[in-house]
Amino acid sequence: MAALTPEERDVLAAIQDGLPLVREPYAAVAHRLGLGEARVVEIITSLLAERKIKRIGAVPNHYALGITANGMSVWDVPDAVATDAGRRLGERDAVTHCYKRPRHPGWPYNIFGMVHGASREAVIASVEQIARDLDIARYPHDVLFSTRLLKKRGTRVRAAADDAGA
Amino acid sequence: MSRTEQITIDDTDRLLLNNLQGGFPVTHRPFADVAARLGLDEDDVIARIRRMVETGALSRFGTVLNAPQLGGERTLAAMHVPADRFEEVAAFVNGLDAISHNYERTHHLNMWFVISSEDEADIQRTIDDIERHTGLPVLNMPTLEEYFVDIKFKF
Numbered sequence: 001m002a003a004l005t006p007e008e009r010d011v012l013a014a015i016q017d018g019l020p021l022v023r024e025p026y027a028a029v030a031h032r033l034g035l036g037e038a039r040v041v042e043i044i045t046s047l048l049a050e051r052k053i054k055r056i057g058a059v060p061n062h063y064a065l066g067i068t069a070n071g072m073s074v075w076d077v078p079d080a081v082a083t084d085a086g087r088r089l090g091e092r093d094a095v096t097h098c099y100k101r102p103r104h105p106g107w108p109y110n111i112f113g114m115v116h117g118a119s120r121e122a123v124i125a126s127v128e129q130i131a132r133d134l135d136i137a138r139y140p141h142d143v144l145f146s147t148r149l150l151k152k153r154g155t156r157v158r159a160a161a162d163d164a165g166a
Numbered sequence: 167m168s169r170t171e172q173i174t175i176d177d178t179d180r181l182l183l184n185n186l187q188g189g190f191p192v193t194h195r196p197f198a199d200v201a202a203r204l205g206l207d208e209d210d211v212i213a214r215i216r217r218m219v220e221t222g223a224l225s226r227f228g229t230v231l232n233a234p235q236l237g238g239e240r241t242l243a244a245m246h247v248p249a250d251r252f253e254e255v256a257a258f259v260n261g262l263d264a265i266s267h268n269y270e271r272t273h274h275l276n277m278w279f280v281i282s283s284e285d286e287a288d289i290q291r292t293i294d295d296i297e298r299h300t301g302l303p304v305l306n307m308p309t310l311e312e313y314f315v316d317i318k319f320k321f
Binding site: 015025050059110116 | 172173175182183186187188189190192193194195196197198208209212215216218219221222223224225226227228229230231232235236237242244256259260265266267268269270271272273275277278279305306307308309310311312313314315319320321
């Protein structure tokens, strides 16, 4: 990840498992790294502006909170209107990730929208509602539910010091 | 999905969850800023977030990184794995460093995984590895466009 300076890498490595839950969390991080608080604030602010950090806040464990159904809705949308459909799909509250991806022989779908809900029935109902609202019900679509999470690790960075030794 | 004990949260926790999935201030006293905005007390906000991390309601409180912007490459890939080979193939795929997520899904294409690496060549190498080792074709479905989504689980 050459896109990060050693200082940025150290700051990210220090906070990626969680911010210190104290009144002055950035000062605490700065203290740990031997930097000034203003410098840490500046680095994090610029990483946010560059979208290297997507967001900062609460990362809910939605399974533990009862949002246990995870449906990947997939749509075969004509190429000419796929971008527009993808954008509108992504705007829906129920959709948490939305992408255009290539079709393959036997796989006609090009638009993918992740939909979460309390149950499979709730996810299917929300996909059908979206299909009606966005007038895309006429395009072939399907919902693939996950039956098992086999592996999950978040995106992580290594501290600059670890990198030097690697 | 593996079974997880469901956790109960109260209305104030819910208010925090629904308002703090992003946009946490990068300021001297960010919890005080959040508390002022939501009409809560700074120390109460900190205590509630700490409790939600401890009970597992939150996976963590902090950053979500954006892999593509960090110079890494990633793709989504899918396979059809015959039922009697599923565990063996899952163990092989999960054992590869570049695999960041892997899900079993309800479709003929029943294994879906994300390949993620700092090195673009790693992606194709990983796909080749899996195809060679398992003898099963891997469908590579890289992102062609990503649509902006404001993450918003409602609790």
